[in-house]
Amino acid sequence: MSVAIITDSTAYLPAALLTAAPAPITVVPLHVVLGGREHREGVDITTDDLSAALRKFTPVSTSRPTPHVFLDAYEAAAAAGATGIVSIHLSSDMSGTCQSAQLAAQQSPVPVEVVDSRSLGMAMGYAVLSAAAASAAGRDLTDVAAVARWRSEAATVAFYVDTLEHLRRGGRIGAASALVGSALAIKPILTLVDGSIRPLERVRTSSRALARLVELAVTAATGSGGVVDLAVQHLDSVARAQSLAGQLRERIENVGDLVVGELGAVVGAHVGPGTLAVVVSPRPPS
Incomplete structure (x- = not known):
């Protein structure tokens, strides 16, 4: 077959x-719709286009x-x-x-x-x-x-967003909506639980948030019992993503592949510029 x-x-x-x-x-x-014009993700829209639109408060939506x-x-x-x-x-x-x-x-x-x-x-x-x-x-x-x-x-996902506003506007915030009222005073770390976005932790600074992403990844990788593949994905935050990847490589011994790359326009439209995500993905048994 x-x-x-x-x-x-x-x-x-x-x-x-x-x-x-x-x-x-x-x-x-x-598909991503910017200011009423539809684009195909990965074909005729770049993440730079998206970031520029979000910063100008251009209406952005996505479709299946x-x-x-x-x-x-x-x-x-x-x-x-x-x-x-x-x-x-x-x-x-x-x-x-x-x-x-x-x-x-x-x-x-x-x-x-x-x-x-x-x-x-x-x-x-x-x-x-x-x-x-x-x-x-x-x-x-x-x-x-x-x-x-x-x-x-089996994968673990933790991510940091500079603001919850984009998630709120897109209706994808789920249980993390409880954080919106205090968003100006915190830097939220979020996760995925059974396919939905959930709040994980609240910290006071972006540097502390990034340090916690490393700690969370180390814990997840250590508990996997085997080789894990990692990914650091970002939107318009390449320097911080590369720094994060370097720390993960130093701290985690059982790393297979480690990918650093940008989130695309569809997810980027909902999380906004400055987002950083860490994926820990255990390899399946042979």
Whole structure:
């Protein structure tokens, strides 16, 4: 059985990792609307464009791909020889992308397993890469989907935002909404719990917040019991991201891969410039 791997643009897989993946990965873009004009993430909008728009208070919104777009991807995979497809997407609590994929799966010419990663960014990206490795190893549709689910569920995500305002405007703040009233006096550290954004800690300075991101990552990596892959993702904060990555490399012994990269426009629209996220992703058992 040939299992094709499809994901969406919010995995934020760097081009080098996509190129080196053990099996081909198709990326379906989400859309960002800036001032009434629609753009495809990763295709015709950059994070610089987004950051500039957010700083000017230009209206920004995001939208999922339509089922038709996913069906086109599924039909193309089948035409290329796939006999099954694993379609891995960002948390259904944050977007209707999974729903679009599930609707398209009902019309797909080959079986499709839609995986709700309950996550996003490289927490999902590493799950996609593991699914590609499982496919390349000849594992069947059910096994490939199970690998993706296991890895996305095993990942830990902690992130810092300069302000909660963008999350509040986008309606993605969830239980962290309790922090809004004191946002000027704190620097919030947030996390993902079962696909939703939750408050984790409140600190007084951005430097303390970044130090806590390191400590949280060290704790998660130490408790994993095996090799972990790491990612530091940011929006318009490359120097701090590189510094954070250097500290993680020094502090964590069981590091496999360590990716430093920007969050894309869709997630960036909801978290805002200055955001820093750390992903700790244990590798699946052999």
